[in-house]
């Protein structure tokens with residue numbers, strides 16, 4: 200990886216995995232998904248997170264169907280922290 204592609208994105212630090220947020224003894228962060236901006240994945244828990252605007256986040260509730268970044272069918276897991284005027288939305292494959 201060269202110096203340019205290894206620069207941090209403007210989306211900020213990797214968000215914590217939602218499973219880790221609910222289990223303080225298992226805190227860990229998610230990793231960026233190659234080829235998608237503001238999308239992260241926890242491979243261990245098959246969980247994804249995406250930075251979306253607040254209006255989008257508010258239009259989804261836990262358990263709602265959510266179109267995944269790769270075009271697959273997803274389901275909303277949880278809302279996460281706010282950052283840069285948006286909200287982290289956690290989801291997984293349906």
Ligand SMILES: [Zn+2]
Nearest residue numbers: 216218241244
């Ligand atoms: Zn995890």
